[in-house]
Amino acid sequence: MTEQYAAPEPDPIDDDAVTRLAPGSVRLRLDIAYDGTNFSGWAVQPVLRTVQGEIEAALGSILRRNPPTPRLVVAGRTDAGVHATGQVAHVDLTEAQAASVLSPARGRNARAADSDAAIALARRLNGILSQKGDIVIRAARLAPPGFDARFGALWRRYEYRIADAESERDPLQRFRTTWLPSRHWLEPMDEVAQELCGLHDFAAYCKPKPRATTIRTLQSFYWRRDEQGVLIASLQADAFCHSMVRALVGGCVAVGVGRLTPARLIELRDARERTAAFKVMPARGLVLTEIGYPDDAALALRAAETRAHRAL
DSSP states (O other): OOOOOOOOOOOHHHHHHTSSOOTTOEEEEEEEEEOGGGOSOSSOOSSSOOHHHHHHHHHHHHTTTSOSOOOEEESSOOOTTOEEEEEEEEEEEOHHHHHHHHSOOSGGGGGSOOOOHHHHHHHHHHHHHTTTOSEEEEEEEEOOTTOOTTTTOOEEEEEEEEEOTTSOOOGGGGGGOEEOSSOOOHHHHHHHHHHTOEEEEOGGGSOOOTTOOOEEEEEEEEEEEOTTOOEEEEEEESOOOTTHHHHHHHHHHHHHTTSSOHHHHHHHHHHTSOOOSSOOOOGGGEEEEEEEOOOGGGHHHHHHHHHHHHHO
């Protein structure tokens, strides 16, 4: 797969304007999976095909008699070529839009007498998205009070898959697995991954962006081999900055083949400067697997705390 252009994230101020629930609106939580191979990332871009663009186009079709088309707010934007099995977004519908989704319909829709706007919307979105098949709305439900897909998240979890010289190479997994020719030593990779955890400035592993912090809490990071010998990295953090996961994986890969010592990888982290000592891994091996949220009672407080932190 050729590398695709990954656009910069839109200004956070624009996103913030649509995360507050307007009076009279209803907020729905969408759980989303997608094969990122043919997408130029999550965020809407002119001309290029994106996950957000496809879902919002489907929303626009469903709600064409009740404009405007609502915007999706996502837990974590993914780059070009990155996949997801556990992405989360929210969408706000006006009363008229929610009612229109449930309106009795003619033909085949009349047989699916939905009484829940979220279920009805997911069914109709999947009907449109199934034409290409690389996006699925896995679940949809009424969001609890205070829910915000982006600001309410406690953590994001990713996996990265590598088939090396010890692994079976399954051609059916080629779009979500990076193939490398060398043998990689699991033990030092896993040891240094765990040493990288904690609250740190990860500037060495992040693509710099104006006005964006690179301080993150890497809550867990470990490696294992599955039944086919495929190396799988699992990473969880409060949030990840741009290219951070693929850079962390690339650093461990350099340790696994002996190009870097574990101590040197830690030194590079603590130097807090972008480095060329290791490669940022290709996007195709990366999957966003899960987003964690607090209990319903703590959702509004979590979102408020995150907003305040981002503002600072």
